[in-house]
Each structure stands twice: as C-alpha cells, then as structure tokens.
Amino acid sequence: DDMEYSPVAARVLEAADQESRRYKSKLVGTEHILIAILKSENCIASRLLRTLSVNVQKIYIDILNTMGQETNAVKGELYSEEKSEGNTPTLDRYSRDLTQLAREGKLDPVIGRDNEMKRVMQILSRRTKNNPVLIGEPGVGKTAVVEGLAQLIVQKNVPETLLDKRLVTLDLSGMIAGSKYRGEFEERIKNVINEVIQAEDVLLFIDEIHTIIGAGSAEGSMDASNILKPSLARGELQLIGATTIEEYRKHIEKDAALERRFQPITVEEPSEEESYEILRGLRSKYEEHHHLTITDDALKAAVSLSTRYISDRFLPDKAIDLIDEAASRVRLKDFAEPEEIQSLEKEISRLEIQKETAIRAEAYEKAAQIKKKQEKKKGKIEAIRQKWQKERESKKLVVEEGNIADVVAIWTKIPVKKLTEGESERLRKLEEVLHQRVIGQDEAVTAVAKAIRRGRVGLKDPKRPIGSFLFLGPTGVGKTELSKALAEAIFGTENALIRVDMSEYMEKHSVSKMVGSPPGYVGYEEGGQLSEKVRRNPYSVILFDEIEKAHPDVFNILLQVLDDGHITDAQGRKISFKNTIIIMTSNAGAERIIAPKLLGFASTSDVKVDHQHMQENVMQEVRQLFKPEFLNRIDETIVFHQLTKANLTSIIDIVLEEINKRTKEHMGLVLEVTDEAKAYLVDVGYDKKYGARPLKRALQNQLEDKIAEAILDGEVKENSTVLVDVDREGQRKILLKTLKRAKKNTKEVK
Numbered sequence: 001d002d003m004e005y006s007p008v009a010a011r012v013l014e015a016a017d018q019e020s021r022r023y024k025s026k027l028v029g030t031e032h033i034l035i036a037i038l039k040s041e042n043c044i045a046s047r048l049l050r051t052l053s054v055n056v057q058k059i060y061i062d063i064l065n066t067m068g069q070e071t072n073a074v075k076g077e078l079y080s081e082e083k084s085e086g087n088t089p090t091l092d093r094y095s096r097d098l099t100q101l102a103r104e105g106k107l108d109p110v111i112g113r114d115n116e117m118k119r120v121m122q123i124l125s126r127r128t129k130n131n132p133v134l135i136g137e138p139g140v141g142k143t144a145v146v147e148g149l150a151q152l153i154v155q156k157n158v159p160e161t162l163l164d165k166r167l168v169t170l171d172l173s174g175m176i177a178g179s180k181y182r183g184e185f186e187e188r189i190k191n192v193i194n195e196v197i198q199a200e201d202v203l204l205f206i207d208e209i210h211t212i213i214g215a216g217s218a219e220g221s222m223d224a225s226n227i228l229k230p231s232l233a234r235g236e237l238q239l240i241g242a243t244t245i246e247e248y249r250k251h252i253e254k255d256a257a258l259e260r261r262f263q264p265i266t267v268e269e270p271s272e273e274e275s276y277e278i279l280r281g282l283r284s285k286y287e288e289h290h291h292l293t294i295t296d297d298a299l300k301a302a303v304s305l306s307t308r309y310i311s312d313r314f315l316p317d318k319a320i321d322l323i324d325e326a327a328s329r330v331r332l333k334d335f336a337e338p339e340e341i342q343s344l345e346k347e348i349s350r351l352e353i354q355k356e357t358a359i360r361a362e363a364y365e366k367a368a369q370i371k372k373k374q375e376k377k378k379g380k381i382e383a384i385r386q387k388w389q390k391e392r393e394s395k396k397l398v399v400e401e402g403n404i405a406d407v408v409a410i411w412t413k414i415p416v417k418k419l420t421e422g423e424s425e426r427l428r429k430l431e432e433v434l435h436q437r438v439i440g441q442d443e444a445v446t447a448v449a450k451a452i453r454r455g456r457v458g459l460k461d462p463k464r465p466i467g468s469f470l471f472l473g474p475t476g477v478g479k480t481e482l483s484k485a486l487a488e489a490i491f492g493t494e495n496a497l498i499r500v501d502m503s504e505y506m507e508k509h510s511v512s513k514m515v516g517s518p519p520g521y522v523g524y525e526e527g528g529q530l531s532e533k534v535r536r537n538p539y540s541v542i543l544f545d546e547i548e549k550a551h552p553d554v555f556n557i558l559l560q561v562l563d564d565g566h567i568t569d570a571q572g573r574k575i576s577f578k579n580t581i582i583i584m585t586s587n588a589g590a591e592r593i594i595a596p597k598l599l600g601f602a603s604t605s606d607v608k609v610d611h612q613h614m615q616e617n618v619m620q621e622v623r624q625l626f627k628p629e630f631l632n633r634i635d636e637t638i639v640f641h642q643l644t645k646a647n648l649t650s651i652i653d654i655v656l657e658e659i660n661k662r663t664k665e666h667m668g669l670v671l672e673v674t675d676e677a678k679a680y681l682v683d684v685g686y687d688k689k690y691g692a693r694p695l696k697r698a699l700q701n702q703l704e705d706k707i708a709e710a711i712l713d714g715e716v717k718e719n720s721t722v723l724v725d726v727d728r729e730g731q732r733k734i735l736l737k738t739l740k741r742a743k744k745n746t747k748e749v750k
Helices: 007-022 030-039 044-051 056-066 077-085 089-093 098-103 114-124 142-154 172-176 184-199 224-234 245-252 272-290 296-309 317-332 339-360 364-394 401-412 421-428 430-435 442-457 479-491 508-515 529-536 552-564 590-594 607-625 645-667 675-685 693-713
Strands: 095-097 132-135 166-170 202-207 238-243 263-266 467-472 497-501 541-545 566-568 574-576 581-586 636-639 670-673 720-726 734-741
Touching (some): 098 142, 114 132, 114 263, 132 245, 142 202, 296 401, 339 364, 421 442, 430 479, 508 529, 529 574, 675 693, 675 720
Parallel strands (some): 132 238, 132 263, 670 720
Antiparallel strands (some): 566 574
C-alpha cells in the first residue's frame, strides 16, 4: 500500500524541495529535510529537539557549513522565523527572550541565589497576585536571579506550572520610542497584554520596574502602570519586576493599588564567601573574553579589597568590576608597538619627502635608490612586527593579586599594594624626614610616625582612622607645621592635607557645613565641605585647626569619626575616614605652658620635671574644656615643648633655605649668611611666648626688606652671590655685600 503522509510531514517535504532549489541542488537530500524540520515549529521532531534543549540554530549553521554554504547571511534566520511564526509579534518586537538566550548559552552562569529563585517560583505558582518584585541595592544581582530562572526553565528544573514558559524582558523605552501620535504607546502596551494573555506561556520581566509609573503618560492619558493594573489584579498576566530599595520606596510604595499587586522579595548583598564562589563561576567567561588566566588569589583579593576600600558600592558587582578592569589593564600593557617600528616608520616618511624632492628635480635614479631603501625598511618593519606578534601570542598573561591592588589604588587613591622596599625604607626613616622640618618636638614626631607605620603595615583597627592626635601647645611651636610635614612625607605633597579651620564652626548651625544641609534647605544637593573632600580624597591628613574655637555640637560629629571611622552625610551616604590621619590642634592651656606656676624659690629646676609639671597643668585645663567621651577616643594627646634659643638656631637654617630658594628662583641671587648674622637674627627674633613666628617676622624686616631695597638701589645685581653679615662696630645691624656675579647654575651656599 502506498504510505500516506500527514499534513505536517507533507509540508516538511515540500519545504525540503524548496530548500534544495534554493541551494541549487539536483536532488532533495537528508540535509534539506533536516533544515525543513528545523524551520517548522509545528513538527513533532522539531518540538522534541527543542524540549531536549538542543541548540537548533547551531545545527542549522553546522548543516550549511557542511554543504559549503555562506552562514553569515542566515545566522538570524531561524530565530527570526521562529519568532514571526509565533503568535506574539508585538511582544517579540519590544522584548528580549531570556529563555532563548539561555538555550543559546549567551547568559552568564548564576551561582548561589537558590533561595531567591525558589521564592520567585513559589510566588509565580500562586493563584492570584503572582507577581514577584526583586528589591535590593544596585549591583547585588537582582537581574541575575531572573537570568538564573530562565536557565532553570530551559533545564526543566522548575515546577510543572512553569515548564515550557517563555521568560521575556520587556523594553519599555523601545515601546515609547517613536510613538508620535496620541494613544500609540497605549495601543502597543494593550497589544502586548492581549498577546501575553492569549499565549498563556509568557512571563514578563521589567527591569527597573519603577519606570512603569509615568511611562508614556501625556496630559489626560494613562501611564503604563495604570494600564497594567487590571490585568495584574485578575492574574491574567504574570510580571516579575526588579528595582532598588530607594526607587521602590519612592515610586511603588506611594501607589498602594499597585504595591498590593506585587510581592516583594529582598535580594541581600552576598557574603564574601558567596561573592568568591560567584567570581569563580564567572572566571571562565572573563578569561575567554580577555584571553588570559585569572588566579584564585586575584579573585580573593578582588572580594577582600573591594569590601575594605570601596564602601559606596555592593558585592558582587564591585568585585566583578575589579576583575574585569584588572584583566583589561594586563591585556593592554603590551599593545603598543615596539619603538623600533615607530622610528623606522618616521624614517620611511623622511625618505618619502626626499623621494618627492628628487622626482621634482627630475633626478629619477636617485628617486629609485630612495624607493629601494624604503622597501628595505618596510620589509624590516614587517619582520619586527611578526616577531612581536608571535611573542605577544606566546606570552601567557596572568591576572594576579598585585594587578587587583593596582586597580583599587587607581579607583580610591589609597596605596593598597604590599610594601615595596623603597616604601619600607621611607617609613623606617620617617622620624628623620619629619625632624628636617619640625624642630624640638621629639615626642610628637615619634608618636605620629609610630601610628603611620602601624596603619601602613596593616596592624591598625580596620574600623578606625589610622591615627587621631590632639596637639596642645602655645602658638608658633610647630603644631600645624608637623601636620604639613606629615602630609608631604607620606603623600609627597602638602596638598594632601585637608585643613578645617574650626573658627568657622563657632555657631551651632555650622555643623551642617561639615556634612551638608538637611533636606529642604539651600545647598542640600551640594554636600558638606568636609564629607565631600574626604569622599574624593579618602587617603589624607585631616587637620582640625584651633579646635577649641568650634561650637561644642561639632565635637559630637567628631565622636563618630574617631570611634567608627565614618560619618553619614545629609544625603545618607557613608563617608569612610578609615584611611585618614586626624590631627586636632589647640591652644588650650597655653598660658600654663608659657608661665608654669612654680612654688617657693624653686625657680630653676630640671627641664624634664618642668615639662612634666606643665603637662599635668595643661591636661587639667583640657579636661575642663573638652568632654571626657571626646578625649577618651583620641589615640594620643601630645603637649608640645616651648622652643628654646638652640631650637631657633636650627629653625633659622630651614627658613633661610626657603628664602634662598625664592631669591634664586626669581632673581638668581645666592645668599651666604655668616654665623654672626644668624646669631643676631635669632636674638632679634627670639620670644619665648610666641615661638618661631617672631623669627620669621625678624627675617622679613631685617633681611628681606634690606635685599629688596638693595636691588631697587642697584647695589645688588641679578645672578650674583650676596654675603649677609652683621655690623660689628656696635650698631648691630645687617649688612649686605656683593661677592661675585654668579653663573646661572651656581649651587646654593648655606
């Protein structure tokens, strides 16, 4: 008996005949029948392949490759035909099918998040109000949960209520784009809703679901949320949403009618261990993209360093970004061509000019010789380039812990790398460096240097600032100077010093200047002066100058900084002070330092005992001025010594060096100062009460003014050496004498 074909089989054979003609084949082969089966969605064989999660698109392309056909033109053919054959044309136009992408292996693997996925399935399986909305901070993996669900649907690892469902991301902006006429957007959204209701196998996913509120609404028309509400309430369509906690509170919670139709699921930030597992799962994708290897240590470093130093973002997003950028950085390190190639190309350009000149002069033989030289150099470039390419390909690129630390340092400006030998040496000699600028304050310098070493080696409490100090002492003894010297010694520049003059915070309301104005007040969006500076430079020295002049309420903010290492600004952002050194200076008890009260005739006593006695007196006054909870949080309170004449003799050298630097830079003058002149200037500038500042004034009046007058009178010429001496015939005044005309590069003479 003749075998009878079913209508579907007949259609498949007809389609196979058309395929054979299309590819100019004389006979209809098995390959054409297979293509026809793949293209027919109603065919049982085609359905079976899809349920077995076979990549139909790949089979189609493999068949064409075997037949020797061009595949680029038909890559999207099967996919688009599948779509157009379906019964959801409007939806297909404004969406991405996540289940299809999962079948094709185009989604990143989802590690962990099993509880969240189970909860989503649980809510989707409800009879009514079966619309889960994922709420969580940016970057914790809300969209990844939905992508994970799409992969579970493809793997058939879901309850029967979700089997064979299509999970589709709706593109709201695409629907609004190009809707010129009134009602066009509403029509599109209604078409999508009707198609979803009829299809019965579609799960809609809207990322950033708060955007449906107000989307597409003009005056007198409805927005997307109001169009969706009735269908959501009746359970006709199922919608999965994702949004941040802030946006959910701001938009969806305000609309109670919309909120009651959703069931929120909170997606928490994963722990460090979970983040590490997520990175391990994603590693192969990033290795494939960047063509390199990522070590386990790099993954661990990405998680730990991002947690410690990047406080305003969330895991796993910030750790993934670190890995991605570090890999990109390693890859691009050797992308520049060797310098030899560049110099040869310049040579070729030069020869080209010579050749054109020769042709213009009709010296054709010379031009031919130049051309030969050019060809030779081009051949050389090609050989070098091939060798360089081979070396690049053979070199195994690896992302290691150090590369991650480099990227963190670029992002945060905090030195995260392990100590180099040079830096270790610098930290060991920190006291020496500070003593070059700060004279006569050994305790202060030692205390500060110890704190810096603790912090940089990593022994400090990770939740508190590197060090917090209260510097006490009379004016002009080097409190502010030590802060500047510290900033320069550690950060290489005095600009790393954030200086806060506490005299500006005398009023009660001035607290808001630090952290920003509260909502509703002018300047709310601008942020606070201190919080913004520290946010931009998290690794710096903060100097609170003249702290006793501030209003007592300002200290309450400092309590939080000193103890927890962070403050929260007016906009709710946490600003970390964990990598700052906090120095507060005060003149409290200065009177007791200048004139310590001595009993009886013991006016000449031991300097050490004097200092101790004076320190106790000062601390007594400080305890009266500052609250105990404030003093208790400071690492070290240091009382600065008064400066002696011997100290000023060392300080004058530092100040003269600065003056010499200025005169040399602007006028080419080199100053030579005799010891007698120095001694005279110290005598004039010494004042036990005011420290080193009178010395600077003495130098200004006695020396700088004299030099200025001498230059204007023509006694001192530019680019000369000037001897600064003192008149020894009783009048005791500074004399200037021009020694010789100096050359431009004369070395400075102290």
